Amino acid sequence: MVRSPNTKRAIMDLAEALLHDKGYNGFSYADISAELGVKNAAVHYHFRTKEELAVAVLQRYRDRFKLWVNNARVKDLPPDKKLDWFFHIYTNMRADNGKVCLAGSLETEFNSIPDALRSQTEAMTREYLEWLEAALQEGREAGVFHFNGSAADKAALILASLQGALQMARALGTKKFNAVVQQHKQDLLV
Amino acid sequence: MVRSPNTKRAIMDLAEALLHDKGYNGFSYADISAELGVKNAAVHYHFRTKEELAVAVLQRYRDRFKLWVNNARVKDLPPDKKLDWFFHIYTNMRADNGKVCLAGSLETEFNSIPDALRSQTEAMTREYLEWLEAALQEGREAGVFHFNGSAADKAALILASLQGALQMARALGTKKFNAVVQQHKQDLLV
DNA sequence: GTCTATAGGGGGATAGAC
DNA sequence: GTCTATCCCCCTATAGAC
Numbered sequence: 001m002v003r004s005p006n007t008k009r010a011i012m013d014l015a016e017a018l019l020h021d022k023g024y025n026g027f028s029y030a031d032i033s034a035e036l037g038v039k040n041a042a043v044h045y046h047f048r049t050k051e052e053l054a055v056a057v058l059q060r061y062r063d064r065f066k067l068w069v070n071n072a073r074v075k076d077l078p079p080d081k082k083l084d085w086f087f088h089i090y091t092n093m094r095a096d097n098g099k100v101c102l103a104g105s106l107e108t109e110f111n112s113i114p115d116a117l118r119s120q121t122e123a124m125t126r127e128y129l130e131w132l133e134a135a136l137q138e139g140r141e142a143g144v145f146h147f148n149g150s151a152a153d154k155a156a157l158i159l160a161s162l163q164g165a166l167q168m169a170r171a172l173g174t175k176k177f178n179a180v181v182q183q184h185k186q187d188l189l190v
Numbered sequence: 191m192v193r194s195p196n197t198k199r200a201i202m203d204l205a206e207a208l209l210h211d212k213g214y215n216g217f218s219y220a221d222i223s224a225e226l227g228v229k230n231a232a233v234h235y236h237f238r239t240k241e242e243l244a245v246a247v248l249q250r251y252r253d254r255f256k257l258w259v260n261n262a263r264v265k266d267l268p269p270d271k272k273l274d275w276f277f278h279i280y281t282n283m284r285a286d287n288g289k290v291c292l293a294g295s296l297e298t299e300f301n302s303i304p305d306a307l308r309s310q311t312e313a314m315t316r317e318y319l320e321w322l323e324a325a326l327q328e329g330r331e332a333g334v335f336h337f338n339g340s341a342a343d344k345a346a347l348i349l350a351s352l353q354g355a356l357q358m359a360r361a362l363g364t365k366k367f368n369a370v371v372q373q374h375k376q377d378l379l380v
Numbered sequence: 381g382t383c384t385a386t387a388g389g390g391g392g393a394t395a396g397a398c
Numbered sequence: 399g400t401c402t403a404t405c406c407c408c409c410t411a412t413a414g415a416c
Contacts, residue, residue: 007399025215026302028391042400044393100298107357108290108298112216122361129362148376153369160354160370161347167297168350171312172319179343180350186338187377197381218409232382234411383416390409398401 008046010036016057020099024054024106024113051114058120061102062127069131079139083188086132087181090162094177098170103128104163129155136188145188158184198236200226206247210289214244214296214303241304248310251292252317259321269329273378276322277371280352284367288360293318294353319345326378335378348374 014035018027029043029050036043047053068074074085093099106113106121113121132155139145147154161180169177204225208217219240223230237243258264264275283289296303296311303311322345329335337344351370359367 022302023215023298025213026299029393030390038399039401040392041394041402045399048393050392098301103361104294104354104357105298107360108213108295109216110357110360111288112212118361125358125361148380149373153373156355156358156366157351157370157373160358160366161351162354163357164294164350164352164354165346167294167300167353168315168346170297170300171293171308171315176346176350180347183339183343183347190338219411220408228381229383230410231384231412235381238411240410381416383414385413385415387412388410391407392405393407394405395403396401397403398399 007036007038007042011043011046011053012057012060015053016061017099019054019057019102019105020093021097024050024109024117051116054114055116055120058102058117058124062120062124065124065127065131079135079142079144080189082135083139083185086135087162087184090166091177091181094166094169094174098166100166100170101163103159104167125159128159132159139188146190147188197226197228197232201233201236201243202247202250205243206251207289209244209247209292209295210283211287214299214307241306244304245306245310248292248307248314252310252314255314255317255321269325269332269334270379272325273329273375276325277352277374280356281367281371284356284359284364288356290356290360291353293349294357315349318349322349329378336380337378 011032014032015027018031021027029040033040033043043053047056074082077085090101093101103121103125106117107125110118110121129152133151136145136147136154136158137151140147140151161184165177165180201222204222205217208221211217219230219233223233226233233243237246264272267275280291283291293311293315296307297315300308300311319342323341326335326337326344326348327341330337330341351374355367355370
């Protein structure tokens with residue numbers, strides 16, 4: 001039993017991990033209440049519906065990303081280090097119980113999730129792409145990165161391959177994921 | 191009611207489409223029986239369990255791919271046309287109700303599907319990668335393709351990005367998917 | 381090969397006591 | 399803020415009639 005004002009946060013933390021692990025349709029209130037040592041109804045007290053819970057988790061997730069990229073620690077990095085930082089987010093997901101990109105997971109379930117979740121998914125994906133595009137553009141102008149086509153298209157390719165590689169790693173192991181990351185780094189610098 | 195010896199095939203066709211659309215955990219026997227105009231129990235007569243049905247669908251799916259790539263129509267194509275053919279498989283999925291790569295879908299659900307399905311997923315992914323690697327290698331040796339690193343790594347990157355791009359297209363539309371394909375073609379030929 | 385009927389479990393959600 | 403108790407729906411799967 002976690003009778004504390006932090007129960008709400010604990011629920012969100014667990015829901016976030018479960019979303020990474022099993023997807024929206026794959027986890028239940030029972031998973032959360034059991035892990036927290038409370039009852040089903042207690043979770044419903046904090047979040048009336050599963051949809052509401054998931055939206056709150058995704059909103060926080062997006063806010064966190066926004067905070068990171070606007071922080072000087074990331075913002076003032078040179079382009080290549082900036083991209084390394086982004087790759088590290090994915091590397092860490094892989095290392096953390098084989099987590100998978102939330103955008104990819106929700107897009108896969110796109111046809112069976114509530115509208116509000118679809119909106120969150122779309123917004124989240126756009127935010128990643130915009131940041132990536134800007135970083136690639138900055139690197140190209142600085143003469144650090146080299147690639148064909150628009151920065152927007154290259155951003156889409158990189159993001160798509162990272163989310164695909166995290167999934168692939170579940171079936172074939174971490175080496176496949178690392179290979180994809182290394183391939184990108186090499187491609188950009190040549 | 192489809193009282194015919196082809197009910198079994200009809201069930202598999204529907205299950206395959208549903209797998210593409212909603213994933214393994216996202217579809218039910220009711221979806222199939224309703225669409226076929228039969229009852230739940232009739233589907234269970236042909237496939238005792240959902241797992242058995244999914245395995246049969248994936249086995250057929252893999253066999254079909256094997257037939258295709260071993261057919262002279264594909265086998266004797268020049269490397270760039272061979273890759274175009276592969277890209278077309280994915281383009282067609284996108285055009286067909288926004289279908290998503292089965293490998294990516296099953297990998298996303300990897301932590302909540304039966305063992306037999308995990309094996310199928312792993313085998314299917316390996317088969318795609320092996321074929322892609324060989325095609326890339328052939329193209330490089332023929333002087334048609336140019337890329338850094340090993341053909342195996344490049345194959346992983348391409349497959350991962352295609353499955354990620356199909357997912358991304360559900361949230362952001364077909365243009366994003368097309369951008370990824372075009373980017374690959376351009377990259378390989380330069 | 382398909383039907384009716386039903387078992388048995390899990391899911392999300394709510395009412396009202398404490 | 400958490401509990402007990404319960405509702406109602408959907409799911410997979412089975413038994414036995416036709």
